Amino acid sequence: MTTETFGRPVVVRKLVVFACFLVTAVSLIPVIMMVLVGLQSDAESMAASPTFWPSSWHWENLERAFDLVPLGHYLLNTVIFAGGTTILETITAALAAYAFARLRFRGRNALFAIYLGTLMIPHQVTLIPQFILVARLQWVDTWAGMILPHAFTALGVFLLRQFFMGIPRDYEEAARLDGASRWQVFSRIILPLAVPAIATFAVFKFIGQWNNLLWPLVISNSDATRTVAVGLRTFQDTNGTQWNLLLMAATVTTVPLIIIFFLTQRWFVRGITMSGLGGR
Structure with missing residues (x-):
């Protein structure tokens, strides 16, 4: 082989790395602009010809943002809402996925196809029926009304089912021969093997529910259950011209997601490659 043949993979690898770096840099521009404007003075953020680099750093904007709205309470509400829905969705999706992947019953494939068909229905179509049901149950402005309608997801069932089907049946058969029940097989064999896929799904759902605005x-209707996405909207309605404080509050709400991603990055990447989301 010639030197040119050996050199091509290196050049291609460098081009791919450069392209990834370029895409990452472009993606970070809005985040950097958000942080910079959040540290500007009121006059700079309201100027007719805005500049993104602050002439002086106003770290007191963080305290001002917390004083104008109960941002800390909104963050706590968001953790409860996103955490509660993620836990329930993960549990129900894992149980349903195991049933569709391993249990044999009449009409299993047809039921699974119908269940997947619900993914084609936009969430906005079911919003009014869900609200009517929650209102009749007197769950408006309660945690039950916030969390329980999001306790089931067809997408999670599909992703985990595909992962469960890739686990060899020999493990289950050996456990059943040793006298393990169906629940013991699921909890002691299937779940430990599916930790990467479950962790990936949980991270996806937590981030999605953290940014959920519509529901x-x-x-x-009150600060008792208002999440940070709704709180920022209220913040903008009340203090619409104070863009520096609004973007400072948005920066604060973004930090938890960044921390969660870096803490779960290993499981996140591993789950994507093992569950088929990476295009394999």
Whole structure:
């Protein structure tokens, strides 16, 4: 082989790394602009010809943002809402996925196809029926009304079912021969092997529910259950011209997601490659 043949993979690898770096840099531009404007003075953020680099750093904007709205309470509400829905969705999706992947019953494939068909229905179509049901149950502006309608997900069932089907049946058969029950097989064999896929799904759902605006906006009427996405909207309605404080509050709400991603990055990447989300 010639030197040119050996050199091509290196050049291609460098081009791919450069392209990834370029895409990452472009993606970070809005985040950097958000942080910089959040540290500007009121006059700079309201100027007719805005500049993104602050002439002086106003770290007191963080305290001002917390003083104008109960941002800390909104963050706590968001943790409860996103955490509660993620836990329930993960549990129900894992149980349903195991049933569709391992249990044999009449009409299993047809039922699974119908269940997947619900993914084609936009969430906005079911919003009004869900609200009517929650209102009749007197769950408006309660945690039950906020969390329980999101306790089931067809997408999670599909992803985990595909992962469960890739686990060899020999493990289950050996456990059943040793006298393990169906629940013991699921909890002691299947779940430990599926930790990467479950962790990936949980991270996806937590981030999605953290940024969920529509359902909390409809069902929450007070600060008792108002999430940070709705709180920022209220913040903008009340203090719409104070862009520096609004973007400072948005920066604060983004930090938890960044921390969660870095803490779960290993499981996140491993789950994507093992569950088929990476295009394999």
